[in-house]
Amino acid sequence: MTGLEPAPRSQRDGRPPSLRQWMAPAIPGSRLMGWLGPLLVTLFAGVLRFYDLGKPRAVIFDETYYAKDAYALLKFGYEHNTVKNADSLLLQHPPNLNIWADGGSFVAHPPAGKWLIAIGEWMFGMTPFGWRFASAVIGTLSVLILARVARRMTRSNLxxxxxxxxxxxxxxxLVTSRTAILDIFVMFWILAGFACLVIDRDRTRAALAAKVMETGNESELGPFVMHWWRLAAGLCLGTAVATKWTGIYYIAAFGIMVLIWDIGARRAAGVRQPYAGGFLLDAVPAFVSLVVVSGITYLAWWSGWIFNAGGWGRGRVSGNPITAFVQAMPRLWNYHQQMWHFHTTLTVKHDYQSWPWNWMFLKRPVAFYYNEPSGCGASKCSREVLGIGTPAIWWVSIITLLVVAGWWLVQRDWRAGATVAGFLAGWLPWFYFGFGHRTMFLFYATPMLPFMVLSIVLVMGMLLGPADGLPLRRVFGAAACGAYVLLVLANFYFLYPILTGQIIPYDAWHSRMWFDSWI
Structure with missing residues (x-):
């Protein structure tokens, strides 16, 4: 237990035990194991994501936009038009990089994710491995961050x-980590921002408790505590928005979440006016950290367009950086209006479009790549990269999210509330656009994934019970959790060939199409 946990109070007033009490706490002195386990699964994730990363040697799905936009950022500082047959030029040996047409290109998304893709192209060239490199790095690091943040939230290495x-x-x-599209970057920066907020919660609650003990709670509002980690969260969340605008919903959700945390911390510390203290001493700094810092970060990612002539709608650029920045703002605002119009009126039918109310059921995955080559030893072969989640994770998370939401309603446990808030921030906003029939795809749900997984491990913690609990319960809980992980592993192994573009017999491919809507 840390200094300001709700468990002792719940024991005194007869309420059910908190989520933390049902879980196995970390073994004292287990700092090494707290890093060893996460690092091992991160290494495993890295092998899966980097193995044959350059295959298939093709421009798959939306790589046709982002790989070229990223390279244009390296070459010009802004997205640039390309010739019509640019895909085939990129796949030559070596690639023909004379792909540029005239003028800046209108783009639907901000540049942060494309700048990251550009790092791989700068390091390894304009090749499939080069433009997928950053996605693989980010996807691998996401595993480490989630493992560490889940450990911090549950105090359990396991x-x-x-x-x-x-x-x-x-x-x-896995698929989004092996493809040069933006959604894996959105997921990473949201998860990183969330991790910063969880670290900040632990550290500032301890600091608040220490200050209250030192001052004897002289102030009605309680002492002021600086939330340094929230500044880091603002940088991360601003980068998420600078990748795709959907990151802004997380800023709103997390902003409300941290204010609730601050008020709860002041109540737990015995502050006489915790609500007033939370609003007056915490709300404004939180706004600065999560909104103002995010806004500055967002603009910084546009610097290539701001300070270089030739971008879409940019016009001439002054030699004075301050003048150039001021002159760019009205044009950038106009550009954003055009982007907003594009996103809110995009209703073109697509074979693989799906609606948010179907995402959790994996009703309509996206075929990122498909062809029927030879070389599998059968009369007909298939090769596909199918953008689909592991059903044993997605379908089970429907249940665990409901369990965790119910637990939050009963217990108001912050871990359950934070998990549900993160999931809903990535899911509910799409309903508005779905009712307007905006074109959307299953992989838009990628930023929700860490919170789906968190809901599963929280329920696993409930099944295991506390380390000093009933031995029989620990045995059955461990058996159930272990069996579930094995089920996920088997499910993933079965789908692996169609996640990574392996050449397999057509019948083997078809056996993995569990529903007609997956084809």
Whole structure:
């Protein structure tokens, strides 16, 4: 237990035990194991994501936009038009990089994710491995971050490692980690921002408790505590928004979440006016950290467009950086209006479009790549990269999210509330656009994945019970959790060939199409 946990109060007033009390606490002195388990599953995830990363040697799905936009950022500082046959030029040996047409290109998303893709292209060239490199790095690091944040939330090395392993074994996370598209970057920066907020919660509650003990709670509002980790969260969340605008919903959700945490911390510390103290001493700094810092970060990612002439709608650029920045703002605002119009009126039918109310059921995955080559030893072969989650994770998370939401309603446990808030911030906003029939795809759900996994490991913690609990319960709980992880591993192994573009017999491919809607 840390200094300001709700468990002792719940024991005094007869309420059911908190989520933390049902879980096995970390073994004292287990700092090494707290890193060893997460690092091992991260290594495993890295092998899965980097093995044959350059295959298939093709421009798959939306790589046709982002790989070229990323290279244009390296070459010009802004997205640039390409010739019509640019895909075939890129796949030559060596690639023909004379792909540029005239003028800046209108783009639908901000540049942060494309700048990251560009790092791989700068390091390894304009090749499939080069433009997928950053996605693989980010997807691998996401496993480490989730494992560590789950460990911090549950105080369990076992549950933290399990969270990382489950994320490593998710099909959607794997596919987006091996493809040069933006959603894996959105997921990473949101998860990183969330991790910063969880660290901040632990540290500032301890600091608040120490200050209250020192001052004897002289102030009605309680002492002021600086939330340094929230500044880091603002940088991460601002980068998420600078990758795709959907990151802004997480800023709103997390902003409300941290204010609730601050008020709860002041109540737990015995502050006489915790609500007033939370609003007056914590809300404004939280706004600065999560909104103002995010906004500055967002603009910084646009610097290539701001300070270079030739971008879409940019016009001439002054030699004075301050003048150039001021002159760029109205044009950038106009550009954003055009982007907003594009996103809110995009209703073109697509073979693989799906609606948010179907995402959790994996009703309509996306075929990122498909062809029927030879070389599998059968009369007909298939090769596919299918953007689909691991059903044993997605379908089970429907149940665990409901369990965790119910637990939050009963217990108000912050871990359950934070998990549900993160999931809903990535899911509910799409309903508005779905009712307007905006074109959308299953992989838009990628940022929700860490919170789906967190819901599963929280329920695993409930099944295991506390380390000093009934031995029989621990045995049955461990058996159930172990069997589930094995089920996920088997499910992932079965789908692996169609997640990574392996050449397999057509019948083997068809046996993996469990529903007609998967074809």
């Amino acid at each position: 549950l933290g490692t399990a969270a990382g392993l489950l994320l490593a074994l998710d099909g959607m996370q």
